[in-house]
Amino acid sequence: QVQLVESGGGLVQSGDSLRLSCTSSGRTINHYNVAWFRQAPGNAREFVAALARIGNIDYYADSVEGRFAIVGDNAKKMVYLEMENMNLEDTAVYYCAAGALKIPAGRGESDYTVWGRGTQVTVSS
Numbered sequence: 001q002v003q004l005v006e007s008g009g010g011l012v013q014s015g016d017s018l019r020l021s022c023t024s025s026g027r028t029i030n031h032y033n034v035a036w037f038r039q040a041p042g043n044a045r046e047f048v049a050a051l052a053r054i055g056n057i058d059y060y061a062d063s064v065e066g067r068f069a070i071v072g073d074n075a076k077k078m079v080y081l082e083m084e085n086m087n088l089e090d091t092a093v094y095y096c097a098a099g100a101l102k103i104p105a106g107r108g109e110s111d112y113t114v115w116g117r118g119t120q121v122t123v124s125s
Contacts, residue, residue, distance in 0.1 A: 002027045002114050004096045009119030012086055020081040020119060022096030029072075029098055033105045034079045035112055036070060038092035038121075045095070049081060050105035059105050063089070086123045093118040 008020040022034065035050035049070040050059045058070050069082040079096065097112035099105075106112065 002029055002032060002098050004029070004098060004114055004116035006094060006096045006116045006119040009094060009121045011122045011124060014087055014123055014125050016086055016123075017082070017084045018086065018121065019083070020094055020096075020121070022079040022081075022116060024077045024079075024098075028077050029079060030074045030077060031101070032098035032114070033101055033111075034070070034072065035097045035099070035105065035107075036081045037095045037097060037109065038090075039095070039118075040089075040092040043092075045109060047107040048094070050107065051079060052103050052105035053101055054103050057103065057105070059107065061107075083121075086121075088123050088125060091121060091123045093120050 003025045005023045036048040037045050039045040051070045067085045071080045095118045096116040098114040099112035
């Protein structure tokens with residue numbers, strides 16, 4: 001079983017960039033599809049981005065397409081979420097999740113069986 005820990009969250013200003021990291025232990029994260037989800041106060045958790053390991057294909061929510069990038073580093077057994085041109089609506093707790101290898105990578109929470117505890121990202125104006 002893989003365990004996941006997110007890091008890199010913090011307070012940024014609108015328009016800034018931030019990189020979140022998802023660190024794995026136990027079974028390597030390289031053998032899983034990996035996704036990022038986020039949950040803003042009062043809202044349901046929502047899909048942000050996913051990386052399908054077969055073919056190294058990435059998927060994005062419309063709200064972050066062109067601003068965010070999900071990147072895997074197999075050597076370090078880590079996955080990153082690189083966020084640019086951030087806005088107030090990006091404020092949320094961000095979660096890393098791992099699931100079975102498949103194409104396309106899932107966009108639902110049920111597609112992922114292992115979750116980290118989340119890292120807070122706050123964007124101020």
